[in-house]
Amino acid sequence: MNQDLNFSMWAVILLLLMIFSQAEAYDPLDPFGNITIKWDVVSWTPDGYVAVVTMNNFQMYRHIMSPGWTLSWGWAKKEVIWSMVGAQATEQGDCSKFKGNVPHCCKRNPTVVDLLPGVPYNQQIANCCKAGVVASWGQDPASAVSSFQVSVGLSGTSNKTVKLPKNFTLLGPGPGYTCGPAKIVPSTVYFTPDHRRKTQALMTWNVMCTYSQLLVSKHPSCCVSLSSFYNDTILPCSTCSCGCENKKDCIKSDSNKLKKAGINTPRKDNVPLLQCTHHMCPIRIHWHVKINYREYWRVKIAITNFNYRLNYTQWTLVAQHPNLNNVTQVFSFDYKPLVPYQSINDTGMFYGMKFYNDLLMEAGPFGNVQTEILLKKDKNTFTLKQGWAFPRKIYFNGDECQLPPPDAYPILPNFAHKNLISFSRIACLIVLLFVFV
Structure with a gap:
């Protein structure tokens, strides 16, 4: 009898902990607010793929202000980033084993930031290069998105051999966001650049990040x-x-310290x-x-x-x-x-x-x-x-x-x-x- 009572008590405590842990990120005024990161594989390469990564801010009134977002993740295998358009990795890492064509980033846990406005046209894609500033969905839906393109190598060249990245971390520009695991979703359907023909991503996965004020x-x-x-x-x-x-x-x-340069x-x-x-x-x-x-x-x-x-x-x-x-x-x-x-x-x-x-x-x-x-x-x-x-x-x-x-x-x-x-x-x-x- 006592064992059953103790089990019931621990079950109730565990349930309460689960409820409160989820409630930390719950905002009653914006219950479905989140930032969704979407990876669309748009083409295969000899040793990997090219993907367009899109960050949609579906929060009604919380935006990402200057100095902008920072996104990092862990590779599931031994992937490298051959090149990027619209963003850049903050560190190249150890690429010494590569001769001739050297990857943009060889780190096992790359960290990526948006490019500044005004970069050359060949380094841009749509919705990039805003210094990581992303408006809230309720304030300006057209500006509530940020994108970049990444070419990934040593990753597999099909839906069966590509492994999803893990341990996503979003800083925007400080802490507060918790990201869930990447999940495969139905492939995105989109128009070609001339807007005359629909096409479809070869593979798509989503990552959802939610904000908690208590983490800050x-x-x-x-x-x-x-x-x-x-x-x-x-x-x-x-x-x-x-x-x-x-x-x-x-x-x-009225302090004189306010007159110092750089204050x-x-x-x-x-x-x-x-x-x-x-x-x-x-x-x-x-x-x-x-x-x-x-x-x-x-x-x-x-x-x-x-x-x-x-x-x-x-x-x-x-x-x-x-x-x-x-x-x-x-x-x-x-x-x-x-x-x-x-x-x-x-x-x-x-x-x-x-x-x-x-x-x-x-x-x-x-x-x-x-x-x-x-x-x-x-x-x-x-x-x-x-x-x-x-x-x-x-x-x-x-x-x-x-x-x-x-x-x-x-x-x-x-x-x-x-x-x-x-x-x-x-x-x-x-x-x-x-x-x-």
Whole structure:
């Protein structure tokens, strides 16, 4: 009896561990978000094959920003890379056994990076050469793809003799992604370059990579502060919202160290150089309930960068709030509802306008962007009581930000009416009284 009980207990523990290990990479706002790496063998060679490798970012709001992606894997046999188009291996490895025609890379675990824009035309293929920057699917589907071509030798020359690579690792540009094993899938069907004839890959396999914020850091990478027109209280981010491990290395905003050359140069290990704050977050989002009209209400959102070493390219901000189903106008940001997987339209993505504010500068006088949102009231749900006007969740660049505790939200004063009258309207009434008295 005791043995059966112990077995049942261990079975339950094992099941819980499996559930929680999968939940680490599960994002309820983007449950099917992933990066899929597809290998299409397009031709056989005397000792191997030529393949087009395509990386599709199916994440709705998490993109790969500068300095771009890095992809590595392990060969199943003794393969070599004879040549590449649209990307390059970071190391050649030991190719001393080859005489005359030397491979591009002989390493057992090659690491590949995208080429920079502007390389010669004969080194390019479609969707390559963007310095590894890949947009999110929700923001720009046409730019959510990156490709390169690889010629592989010593690998076998048929579907039966080719062995799939293993142990894929994707960095984009830091850690966070976990890649599954390569799996053979139905061969890709595509058009020839003249778009007049369909053809088919000789062999195709996929690798799926998912993101987990916990793999990057045990702390959030951003925080949210709150305020409202109906309360003088400004609720700041919590102390050490993003951890205070970097507190000893932070720099005050008026420090002379900021005048040194190279202070804004990113490091290869992506270690931030933060402005000294009580929250010690690289990014702070401020949500301000600005005005309450008769049929509309207005919110102001400000994003501030406290990292002196990093500009955020093609940044994204995702907010969850029940009244986002009635967004009327968004000023100075682009906006897109995120509804493909949601039963209700309560989530939206904000991002910068191209060539205007899609680059969030490093910490300093220009390290912020802001917008205002006009929302039409839903008379059945709208209220300013109990913190209803504040967001339920905020994400920046795909990472969830820490919100203050709900019991600390700015509250509506007891003397306030259900529909508050704006100060401008009161001022107009006073002026009219003086005119007609």
